Each structure stands twice: as C-alpha cells, then as structure tokens.
Amino acid sequence: xxxxxxxxxxxxxxxxxxxxxxxxxxxxxxxxxxxxxxxxxxxxxxxxxxxxxxxxxxxxxxxxxxxxxxxxxxxxxxxxxxxxxxxxxxxxxxxxxxxxxxxxxxxxxxxxxxxxxxxxxxxxxxxxxxxxxxxxxxxxxxxxxxxxxxxxxxxxxxxxxxxxxxxxxxxxxxxxxxxxxxxxxxxxxxxxxxxxxxxxxxxxxxxxxxxxxxxxxxxxxxxxxx
Numbered sequence: 001x002x003x004x005x006x007x008x009x010x011x012x013x014x015x016x017x018x019x020x021x022x023x024x025x026x027x028x029x030x031x032x033x034x035x036x037x038x039x040x041x042x043x044x045x046x047x048x049x050x051x052x053x054x055x056x057x058x059x060x061x062x063x064x065x066x067x068x069x070x071x072x073x074x075x076x077x078x079x080x081x082x083x084x085x086x087x088x089x090x091x092x093x094x095x096x097x098x099x100x101x102x103x104x105x106x107x108x109x110x111x112x113x114x115x116x117x118x119x120x121x122x123x124x125x126x127x128x129x130x131x132x133x134x135x136x137x138x139x140x141x142x143x144x145x146x147x148x149x150x151x152x153x154x155x156x157x158x159x160x161x162x163x164x165x166x167x168x169x170x171x172x173x174x175x176x177x178x179x180x181x182x183x184x185x186x187x188x189x190x191x192x193x194x195x196x197x198x199x200x201x202x203x204x205x206x207x208x209x210x211x212x213x214x215x216x217x218x219x220x221x222x223x224x225x226x
Contacts, residue, residue, distance in 0.1 A: 004062045004198060005044065005085070006190040009036045009078035010070025010098040011118070012164060013184075016043050019191030026050055027188050037077045044081075060091060062203075064194035066187075067095035068212030069126035069140060070118055075211035083206060092203040094194045097212065099140050102163055103130040104193055105185035112157035113137060115150065116183075117165030125165030126214050129153065142215045145169045154178055 006017040014036040015029040028043040028050075030036060048060075065082035068075045079095075086093045102116035111132075118126040123145055129138035143149065145168060153159060154175040161169060162183040170180050197203075 002061045002195065002198060003059055004064055004094070004191065004194050005048070005060055006064045006187040006194055007040070007044075007078050007082050008066040008098070008101065008185075008187040008190050009040065009074040009081075010066040010068055011074070011102075011185065012071075013186065014040060014043075014074065014078075015187035016040065016047055017187035017191045018047050019188075019195065022192050022195030024188040024191045027186065029186060033071070033074070036074055040077060040081055044085075060089065062092045062094055062194070062198050063089075064094040064096060064190055064198075066098040066101055066190055067204075067209075068098055069120075069142070069214040070098045072211075072213065075213070079209065079211050083209060086206055092198075092201075093206050093209060094197050094202070095204045095209060096190055096193050096197075097128075097140060099126065099128045100130070100134060101190050101193060102183065102185040103128075103134055104189045106160060106162055106181070106183045107132055107134065109160050109181060109183075111160040111179055113153065113159045115159050115161045115166075116185075117145075117161060117163040117169060119164040119168070120215070123168060125163075125169070127165060129159065140212065140214060145172060147172045147174070149173070151175070 018026045030039040063082045099116045103114045114130045128140040154177045158177045160179045
C-alpha cells in the first residue's frame with residue numbers, strides 16, 4: 001500500500017488529496033484563494049486523520065505537489081509546505097507540472113489535443129499542448145495570446161482549450177477546430193499522476209527544488225516615505 005499526500009495550490013482553488021496506489025481516497029478543497037496559506041496545514045491534518053484513518057503520518061510514502069506554473073504566492077505556499085513535510089517525515093518529494101495535472105483532468109474529452117491555459121494577467125497565459133496520452137506537443141511556456149496563437153496546430157487538429165486563461169483566448173479565435181470547455185482540475189488528478197513517478201523513484205532534490213514560474217516575478221517599487 002503506497003499512500004501519497006498530494007498538494008495543489010497553483011490554481012485558483014487549492015486542494016489536498018490522499019491517494020492509495022494512485023487512487024484518490026479523500027479530497028479537501030478551498031475556494032478562497034487568499035486563504036490558501038492559512039487553510040493548507042489544517043486541511044492536511046484533517047485529511048490525514050479523516051476517512052483514511054491513518055494513525056500516524058509516518059505511514060505516508062511520499063509528498064507530491066503541483067510545481068507550477070500558476071499563482072506565484074500559491075506555488076510558494078504549496079512547495080514550502082511539501083518540502084517542510086518531506087524534511088520532517090523523511091519522505092521523498094514528487095513535483096508535477098500544473099498544466100499536466102490540468103490536461104489529465106480533460107484527457108477523456110473527445111478532441112485531438114489538450115491545451116490548458118492559466119491566466120497570467122493582461123493577455124498573457126501559461127500554457128502547453130498535450131496529446132491524449134499526455135505527451136507534450138508544445139512544452140510549457142508563457143504566451144501572449146492573439147488570433148494567430150496555435151494557428152498551425154489548429155489548421156490540422158481539434159484542440160480543446162480550458163482553464164482560466166482560455167476565456168480571453170476564446171474572444172480572439174475563430175477557427176472551427178478550437179473548442180472550449182469548463183474543466184475542474186484538483187489534487188485528485190495529481191494523485192493519479194504522482195504514483196507513476198513514485199514507482200520509478202523520480203524524486204525532486206529536496207534542497208534545490210523550486211517552483212516552475214515560467215517568468216520572473218515583478219512587483220512595483222514603492223517610493224520611500226519621507
């Protein structure tokens with residue numbers, strides 16, 4: 001029995017999931033993005049001692065986290081929490097691309113390619129393109145969308161666009177091969193993805209693990225108070 005705790009705070013809704021051999025057995029979700037940092041440790045405690053009936057946290061075999069891209073603050077909250085647990089419990093860390101997690105949630109849809117999009121402010125999105133087996137066709141990157149975005153792929157195949165960044169793209173694109181859907185990804189999909197790298201012992205180096213930001217974080221410089 002391989003129990004993995006899965007943490008996602010990269011998206012608007014945060015979630016934690018306990019999965020056994022890749023099958024989710026309990027899920028806890030928070031819909032208030034500003035409260036992720038305060039919510040996550042309480043949620044983990046509840047899920048560990050909830051339906052799973054774990055008596056001790058040492059029964060976990062690994063911690064998995066959505067590594068980004070996504071919310072800058074959310075990524076730091078999720079990874080710092082996961083790393084802290086790994087250090088305290090001497091467990092390996094598994095990092096999964098947030099866009100891959102989103103694509104997994106949509107893989108049963110009737111389309112050729114999957115294109116998750118995360119809003120990155122203004123006309124920019126974090127995105128990637130996957131086939132139905134979750135092989136990357138276009139690697140993760142930060143993209144300023146316009147009417148020509150993915151036009152070469154759209155001329156040949158149907159692409160399903162989804163996620164918070166897809167709303168702005170929908171207003172620009174007129175290609176009949178572009179399809180849109182509401183897809184809700186959470187840590188239960190992370191739980192299904194994290195079991196394979198656990199079996200293959202594909203673990204992150206705990207001391208050097210960093211979020212996948214895809215672009216630098218910029219904050220306005222405040223003028224000194226005189």
